[in-house]
Amino acid sequence: MIKLLKSSIFWLLILSLAVLTACTNSDNATKEDEKETPKPGASEGTVSEDAIVSIEFWHAMSGTGQESLDSIVKGFNDSQDKYEVVAEFQGTYEESLTKLRGVGGTKDAPAITQVFEVGTKYMIDSGYIEPIQSFIDKDNYDLSQLEENILNYYKVDGELYSMPFNSSTPVMVYNKDAFKEAGLDPEKAPETFSDVINAAARLKKGEMYGFSMLTYGWFFEQLVATQGGLYVNEDNGRSGDATEALFNGPEGLNVFDFLDTMNKAGTFGNFGTNWDDIRAAFASGKVAMYMDSSAGVAGAITTAPFDVGVAYIPYADEVKRNGVVIGGASLWMSKGIAEKEQEAAWAFMKYLTTPEVQAQWHLDTGYFAINPKAYDEENVKEKWAEFPQYKVTVDQLQDTVPGLATQGALISVFPESRQQIVTALEDLYQGKDPKEVLDKAAEATNRAMEIANKTKK
Amino acid sequence: MTSLEKPGIWKKTANGRTALLYLLPSILLFSVFVFYPMFRTIYLSFFLTDQNGDAAIWVGFENYSYLLESTAFINSMKATGLFVLYTVPIGIVLALFFALLANEKLKGIGFFRTVYSSTMGISVAASSVIWLFMFNPSMGMFNRLLSLLNLPQIQWLLDPQWALLSVSISTIWMNIGFSFLILLGGLQNIDEHLYESSRIDGAGYFYRLRRITLPMLSPTLFFIITISLINAFQSFGQIDILTQGGPSASTNLIVYSIYREAFINYQFGTASAQAVTLFIIILVVTILQFKLGERRVHYQ
The missing domain is CATH 1.20.5 (Single alpha-helices involved in coiled-coils or other helix-helix interfaces)
Structure with a gap:
């Protein structure tokens, strides 16, 4: 009797363990299946399967970005027979970063991960990554062929930690037809805050608002930076760990006053936090001017039934224009994986920066070419001749005055700070005092930075 | 032995x-x-x-004391309370109404039963995306209807006054299918003889509803109220897709705020403190419900 009981307990234990492990196993199994599916091109080579180093590449590109990226990866795999890159879409930037935290620093980590620009500080501090500077030095890779203004953002203490990949900046997109109707010069977009306010007042007509901006922290950062304002102390977090937010200073207040003036005058349209919504509003004639990413210019031109103009972002009247901070994402190489996998990752990164690949990437997506030679490629020249608006985005980047402000801030709690700015903007649009809401966001950012500095290893 | x-x-x-x-x-x-x-x-x-x-x-209880002082968290609690108030009573009354209708023995009633319970077959994500389109300020169905009727446009998801209400409307719609199905099951279980004998005694429809249907349905109702309450406290998907907690944090329900804190801000400590607080709130509400509500439940 007792024996029976004991043995049945034993078997039950085994059974439940089996069930438990089965749960976890199924995940691995599917992943391995994916890996084993031979990629076209890779299996065509004469070299046996074992000799090919296969690496994973986690990215956050969906839609046209993903299509373009997949074809670039295929191009790389076909171009040589030593390495094979497997691109895996891992959700949004936030989601893939969360997944990376699970495997970071181990040999299961993907060789290459795409991380958004505000994750830069986090990645450097994480200890998951191999700075690509070490490969640049080893390989004597010539960095000067890449766009300087983009490298400036990703360089920390003179070292490049990750390879810039998809880079974008903000631009102001406007409806040329509406400009004509309102008696404004469609070839000359308003440049300063007060110009924009005046133009918005003249453009407001019926259902059409004058100006709009996506409720997103990135645009606020840009409008502060173009006035030469810093986001946080310690030289924008580049000479040490930032401890205090500076964005509630005069530059930040300028931006909030600028938005508040138009909001109170009824010329500002609020289309929320969703990129698609504000783009739809522009295309359907509900707003005449709005701020978009340079990566959205191609879409705006093709979907809008009217003439679309692209201009530099506005700046406060009393200051000089400084330009824009680079946005987008870069590619990070993992630490803790096999050396030949790192070499494969480096080979792929070098392939990505060639002018041909960058030209294709620029044309497919509207992201910048990180290698300016791409702009000399025939297909880019043709496209630019057809759509001169593309060139404006590149000019704005190349006209940028290098400096601490336009280099962009480095803080590890950027996602949280951006959320605070979003709440501040939403409060502002509800008619609250600009100074008050901005101070509240700064205070919350300060607390987040304090905790991050305290818990840093 | x-x-x-x-x-x-x-x-x-x-x-x-x-x-x-x-x-x-x-x-x-x-x-x-x-x-x-x-x-x-x-x-x-x-x-x-x-x-x-x-x-x-x-840090000991510092995370908790910070939460209780933080206006953002108190705002989250308020929003969650309002959300529960908006969605649970209306959702259950509507589901009960539909269940009573669909309980009648008519030709083709199976069709209506399928229709009323169909929202159960749609995932939260899919239905939220559909609602997102309908709420869209530029090309959404609701604003088109309003402009046809010459009414002022409403910023459904962008106006803090409306956002929570809009999310609640879509949540009620999503949850009706499940409540409907459970309530219909309960209704079908009620002994037909009870109705027959009351009919012989000359009882009218509403008298029967009050004296037979509702008491006999009370265990099912109690069950569905408990489940709906807990569900409402834990709503996440529709918030994430429709509003991301905005505008002005008016739809930042506790579960969403936990998600933000943990997976966007990477503050698992304060996120855990919020999770524990939510757990205690749900526990208290459920205990209260059992203490107060169960007395009125009539078990056969």
């Missing part, structure tokens, strides 16, 4: 041990998937975590 002595402790507990044996598989599964995460959450709520989410600095 042939002695005359008193049964030993081993024998006395035979029943208990057998019970444990049967419970073993679920205890094992529960400990891995429920108990361990729960205790880990409570543990983490007393710490500040580092970038890898590991406990770094012991």
Whole structure:
């Protein structure tokens, strides 16, 4: 009797363990299946399967970005027979970063991960990554062929930690037809805050608002930076760990006053936090001017039934224009994986920066070419001749005055700070005092930075 | 096993041990998937975590005291309370209404039963995306209707006054299918004889509804109220897709705020403290409900 009981307990234990492990196993199994599916091109080579180093590449590109990226990866795999890159879409930037935290620093980590620009500080501090500077030095890779203004953002203490990949900046997109109707010069977009306010007042007509901006922290950062304002102390977090937010200073207040003036005058349209919504509003004639990413210019031109103009972002009247901070994402190489996998990752990164690949990437997506030679490629020249608006985005980047402000801030709690700015903007649009809401966001950012500095290893 | 002595402790507990044996598989599964995460959450709520989410600095109850002082969290609690108030009573009354209608024996009633319960077959994500289109300020269906009727346009998801209401409307719609199905099942279980004899006594429809249907349905109603309450407290998907907690944090329900804190801000300590607070709130509400509500439940 007792024996029976004991043995049945034993078997039950085994059974439940089996069930438990089965749960976890199924995940691995599917992943391995994916890996084993031979990629076209890779299996065509004469070299046996074992000799090919296969690496994973986690990215956050969906839609046209993903299509373009997949074809670039295929191009790389076909171009040589030593390495094979497997691109895996891992959700949004936030989601893939969360997944990376699970495997970071181990040999299961993907060789290459795409991380958004505000994750830069986090990645450097994480200890998951191999700075690509070490490969640049080893390989004597010539960095000067890449766009300087983009490298400036990703360089920390003179070292490049990750390879810039998809880079974008903000631009102001406007409806040329509406400009004509309102008696404004469609070839000359308003440049300063007060110009924009005046133009918005003249453009407001019926259902059409004058100006709009996506409720997103990135645009606020840009409008502060173009006035030469810093986001946080310690030289924008580049000479040490930032401890205090500076964005509630005069530059930040300028931006909030600028938005508040138009909001109170009824010329500002609020289309929320969703990129698609504000783009739809522009295309359907509900707003005449709005701020978009340079990566959205191609879409705006093709979907809008009217003439679309692209201009530099506005700046406060009393200051000089400084330009824009680079946005987008870069590619990070993992630490803790096999050396030949790192070499494969480096080979792929070098392939990505060639002018041909960058030209294709620029044309497919509207992201910048990180290698300016791409702009000399025939297909880019043709496209630019057809759509001169593309060139404006590149000019704005190349006209940028290098400096601490336009280099962009480095803080590890950027996602949280951006959320605070979003709440501040939403409060502002509800008619609250600009100074008050901005101070509240700064205070919350300060607390987040304090905790991050305290818990840093 | 042939002695005359008193049964030993081993024998006395035979029943208990057998019970444990049967419970073993679920205890094992529960400990891995429920108990361990729960205790880990409570543990983490007393710490500040580092970038890898590991406990770094012991802060005692500081996370909790910060939460109770933070206007953002109090605002989250208020929003959650309002959301529960908006969605649960209306959702259940509507579901009950539809269930009563669909309980009539008519030709083709199966079609209506399928239609009313159909929202159960749509995932939260899919239905939220549909609602997102309908709420769209530029090309959404609702604003088109309003402009056809010459009414002022409403910023459904962008106006803090409206956003919570809009999310609630879509949530009610999503949850009706499930409540409807459970309530219909309860209605079908009510003994037909009760109605027959009351009809002979000359009772009208509403009298029968009040004196037979509702009392006989009360266990089901109690069940669905409990489930809906807990569900409403834990709503996440529709918030994430429709508003991301905005505008002005007006739809930042507690579960969403936990998600933000943990997976966007990487503050597992304060996120855990919020999770524990939510757990206590739900526990208290459920206990209150059992104490107050169950008295009125009529079990056969």
